Amino acid sequence: MDIKKIAHKYRDHGxxxxxxxxxxxxxxxxxxxxxxETPIEDFSVFDKTNGVGLVMGFDGIQCLDxxxxxxxxxxxxxxxxxxxxxxxxxxxKMIIQQTQSGGFHWIFKCSEIAGNEKLSKxxxxxxxxxxxxxxxxxxxxxxxxxxxxGKITDVVEISPDERNVIWMCxxxxxATIPQSEPIKNQPTESVLDGDSDDSTPWGEFRAxxxxxxxxxxxxxxxxxxxxxxxxxxxxxxxxxxxxxxVFKDSGSFFPFTTSTQFEAExxxxxFQCFVVLGHNGDFKSAxxxxxxxxxxxxxxSRKVSDDALFDYENATPEQLDEMAALLQSLEVDSxxxxxxxxxxITLHFGGDEYVFGTMGNFSLIQGKAKSRKSYFLSALMAAxxxxxxxxxxxxxxxxxxxxxxxxxxMGDWHSASAKKxxxxxxxxxxxxxxxxxxxxxFRGLLTNKERLKLTQYIMKxxxxxxxxxxxxxxxxxxxxxxxxxxxxxxxSKLLQWTSxxxxxxxxxxxxxxxxxxxxxxxxxxxxxxxxxxxxxxxxENTPSASDxxxxxxxxxxxxxxxxxxxxxxxxxxTEKEALQKIEERVWTSNDMKRLLPxxxxxxxxxxxxxxxxxxxxxxxxxxxxxxxxxxxxxxxxRKEGPKLMIDKNFSIL
Numbered sequence: 001m002d003i004k005k006i007a008h009k010y011r012d013h014g015x016x017x018x019x020x021x022x023x024x025x026x027x028x029x030x031x032x033x034x035x036x037e038t039p040i041e042d043f044s045v046f047d048k049t050n051g052v053g054l055v056m057g058f059d060g061i062q063c064l065d066x067x068x069x070x071x072x073x074x075x076x077x078x079x080x081x082x083x084x085x086x087x088x089x090x091x092x093k094m095i096i097q098q099t100q101s102g103g104f105h106w107i108f109k110c111s112e113i114a115g116n117e118k119l120s121k122x123x124x125x126x127x128x129x130x131x132x133x134x135x136x137x138x139x140x141x142x143x144x145x146x147x148x149x150g151k152i153t154d155v156v157e158i159s160p161d162e163r164n165v166i167w168m169c170x171x172x173x174x175a176t177i178p179q180s181e182p183i184k185n186q187p188t189e190s191v192l193d194g195d196s197d198d199s200t201p202w203g204e205f206r207a208x209x210x211x212x213x214x215x216x217x218x219x220x221x222x223x224x225x226x227x228x229x230x231x232x233x234x235x236x237x238x239x240x241x242x243x244x245x246v247f248k249d250s251g252s253f254f255p256f257t258t259s260t261q262f263e264a265e266x267x268x269x270x271f272q273c274f275v276v277l278g279h280n281g282d283f284k285s286a287x288x289x290x291x292x293x294x295x296x297x298x299x300x301s302r303k304v305s306d307d308a309l310f311d312y313e314n315a316t317p318e319q320l321d322e323m324a325a326l327l328q329s330l331e332v333d334s335x336x337x338x339x340x341x342x343x344x345i346t347l348h349f350g351g352d353e354y355v356f357g358t359m360g361n362f363s364l365i366q367g368k369a370k371s372r373k374s375y376f377l378s379a380l381m382a383a384x385x386x387x388x389x390x391x392x393x394x395x396x397x398x399x400x401x402x403x404x405x406x407x408x409x410m411g412d413w414h415s416a417s418a419k420k421x422x423x424x425x426x427x428x429x430x431x432x433x434x435x436x437x438x439x440x441x442f443r444g445l446l447t448n449k450e451r452l453k454l455t456q457y458i459m460k461x462x463x464x465x466x467x468x469x470x471x472x473x474x475x476x477x478x479x480x481x482x483x484x485x486x487x488x489x490x491x492s493k494l495l496q497w498t499s500x501x502x503x504x505x506x507x508x509x510x511x512x513x514x515x516x517x518x519x520x521x522x523x524x525x526x527x528x529x530x531x532x533x534x535x536x537x538x539x540e541n542t543p544s545a546s547d548x549x550x551x552x553x554x555x556x557x558x559x560x561x562x563x564x565x566x567x568x569x570x571x572x573x574t575e576k577e578a579l580q581k582i583e584e585r586v587w588t589s590n591d592m593k594r595l596l597p598x599x600x601x602x603x604x605x606x607x608x609x610x611x612x613x614x615x616x617x618x619x620x621x622x623x624x625x626x627x628x629x630x631x632x633x634x635x636x637x638r639k640e641g642p643k644l645m646i647d648k649n650f651s652i653l
Contacts, residue, residue: 001142004046010140011039014109014155016058018137020051025139027053033135051143057113057134061155064106064166065138070126075173076104079129082169082224090165093156100145105138106166109157119167120174129170165224168242172226201287201296202271208448208478210251214273216444222411227370234260294449343397344467344504345380347558348389349575354558356380356532357467359398361554362494362505364526366518367536372546373508374418375571376536376563377469380506381405382425384467385437390425391573393561398466401503404458405439406468408451408475415441417568424569436466442475452476456493465503473507474522481509481520490522491529511535517605527552536563547576552620592629599626600635600648607646 003019010017016039019028028049029035036057046052056062068076083091095107114133121127132138141148212230216222219235220243229245232253237243244255244262252267261276262268268276271286279286290296315323341358348354357363367373383389383396384403390396405422407415419439420430428434440458442451455476459465470476479486498505509518509526518527527533533552539545539562548561560576598614599607604626611622629635637644 003049003052003142004043006142007040007043007046007052009152010052010054011043013152014059015061016040016055017046017140018053018055019045019049020053020139020143022048022050023144024051025053025143027137032137036134051139052141053137053139053143054107056132056136056138060109060111060113060157062108062110062114062163063132063136063138064170065130065132066104066106067101067126067128067130068103069101070122070124070128072122072175075128078226079169079173082172082226083165087162087165090158090162093158093162095153095155096149097140098147098149099139100143105132105140107138107155108163108166109155110160110163111157112160112163114163114167119170120172121176123175125176129173131167168224168231171242172224172229172231172245201290204295204478205274205290205447206269206271207480209270209274210246211253211268211270211273212246212251213443213447214270214277215246215253216411218277293447342502345383346395346397347561348393348395349559355553355555356394356558357504357506358531358555359466359502359504360498361531362498362507362526362529363532363534364518364523364530365506365508365534365536366511366523366527366551367546368511368538371536371538372563372565373536374471375565376534376546376548377405377471377506377508378418378422378425379563379571379573381422381437381467381469385422385434386426386428388427391571393573396467398504399436401436401464401466402462403437403467404462404465404469405437406442406455406458406470407440408442408470408472410441410443412441415439415443421569425571430569438462448475448478452478459497459501462501465501468497468503468505469508470505471508473509473526474519477522481522484521487520487522487525491525494526495529531555548573557620587625587628592625592632592634595625596629596634596648599646602646603643604637604646 007017007019016035018032018035018040020026021028029045032053032055035055039058054061054063066076066079080091093108095105097105097107099105114131116133116136117131118127119129119131140146212222212232215232220232221235222230223233223242224231227248229247231242231245234243243260244253246253247267250267252269253262253273254267255262261281262273274290275281275283275286279289287296312320341360343355343357344359345356346353347356365373365377379390379394380396381403383394384398386396387399405419407418410418422437422439423430423432423434442454445451445454455470459468473490474481477483477486477490481487494505494507497503507526509523511517511523512519517523518533530552531554532550535549535551536546537549539547542562542564544566545562545564548563550557550560562574562576564572564574566572595611595615599610602610607626608619608622611617611625612619615622617625635646635648638647639645
């Protein structure tokens with residue numbers, strides 16, 4: 001192989017090549033750094049080597065050095081996905097080389113020349129991403145073990161902003177950034193007023209907001225995110241690609257620069273961010289503001305008092321007549337013909353029509369994070385706003401009505417992309433707003449109370465509503481998923497809105513980490529009240545696919561589906577497995593008595609799984625049986641720590 005000829009080729013394409021010590025990565029020439037300014041003219045020096053290096057910094061040439069031998073998971077693909085999310089065309093501008101150790105060099109040109117900087121490490125502190133710039137060099141093909149993935153071409157110049165995207169995405173792969181829970185630097189005792197943390201304004205604020213909610217409210221922006229964290233940039237920042245990270249598990253903010261109002265390299269929770277950004281570090285001022293907003297009301301004030309119940313013995317004749325009239329108005333009259341509710345969304349498989357949702361009801365879409373719930377919702381909404389059948393299986397019946405998508409999670413760019421995706425799926429021009437489709441982004445609102453108020457306004461102010469998506473419903477709940485009273489109120493609001501407007505609402509809620517149940521008391525109650533509950537999960541066999549299963553429906557059960565993402569604005573739906581047309585099993589009292597001692601002491605989830613396995617029935621059948629046994633007062637529940645366990649000796653909860 002003619003090393004000299006290849007070195008010439010590098011020079012012709014805008015690089016400054018240098019010879020290496022034979023069978024080594026070290027430069028052969030003393031003072032090789034000078035060639036960052038003036039390239040070699042006498043190429044005879046390459047007669048003495050079998051390796052070539054490139055001097056970084058020459059004409060703005062730089063490199064991202066990726067050391068794969070220290071990877072602890074698939075960091076490279078994670079990194080590429082981040083790049084694609086933030087700058088889809090950027091990877092195509094790179095000259096990419098595979099290194100001797102299985103890593104990669106991303107080579108490019110930029111007017112802003114960096115030095116040599118370690119960007120991210122694995123959990124052991126070993127460097128996995130670093131820069132090669134001024135004062136550095138890299139080894140390249142045809143050196144043994146190195147391979148250009150493509151052809152040697154003219155190095156492409158990228159903008160400083162694009163370079164910053166690369167740096168920022170690389171930094172987000174760092175496993176050494178502290179992810180501890182937020183520092184609990186509480187207000188002073190003089191401010192606490194004797195309240196426990198659960199009932200304080202800051203305690204309630206922390207329970208209903210993340211640091212990211214607060215940062216976005218005060219003008220910070222999202223620059224990228226991965227499964228672990230979201231990178232954010234402070235308002236007015238122009239010199240760096242990122243100001244800090246918000247961790248998704250803890251919800252805390254970790255600034256890594258001193259150019260913000262925050263103490264660098266320490267975690268801050270939602271309340272602390274509110275104090276800093278909203279009140280310049282003044283705790284008293286922040287707490288007063290929260291109290292004025294209604295945070296920190298006593299628990300007693302939230303409960304329905306006994307006085308609110310009807311006092312039959314002491315009621316006046318007028319009050320008794322009023323209650324009697326109300327009761328009479330609610331009596332079901334079988335002599336009056338009641339129309340079947342109109343269809344909102346239907347599914348079509350094998351020539352059969354299955355009702356997904358009807359007017360006057362709501363449905364629940366559940367799944368774990370990144371199970372692609374938004375893609376399925378996009379298909380449902382696309383069907384609602386058009387007369388087309390989406391992906392050959394989803395059909396809407398409300399295109400002549402106003403259809404509304406409320407998103408509480410996504411930022412500006414992702415929300416805009418989601419709307420364009422829906423319009424494209426519907427066969428409409430994504431550049432044109434249409435009157436029967438309203439898409440709103442609620443993420444910038446500071447509190448869940450604000451989101452709920454605005455949702456109430458939408459449901460009251462719009463006429464002729466057809467289909468509504470609330471993605472996700474937990475961001476309308478001030479007390480989270482486990483407050484029973486608020487869960488009841490939320491379910492009641494959904495029933496009220498759908499009844500008053502004769503519309504269908506789909507709400508989105510995440511599932512528990514350890515099972516397929518929707519989160520908390522809110523999830524359990526919404527599942528009970530919903531017309532249809534659908535669960536999404538990533539397919540184990542196909543990376544780009546998700547399985548869609550009807551966990552519950554009041555209508556004829558529709559088949560399980562597989563949803564494959566074919567492009568950013570396109571999906572394919574297929575019937576995963578035809579429903580087995582078998583007679584519903586009849587459970588006898590002896591069957592129930594036989595199973596009762598076997599499920600005694602198990603949680604509800606464990607009992608259902610046990611019945612599934614031992615009786616060879618689907619989950620929905622096992623659930624029905626357990627509910628029937630409970631209704632027959634064959635068992636109740638006892639508490640063991642945080643869990644409710646089946647107890648055959650109890651007759652009530």
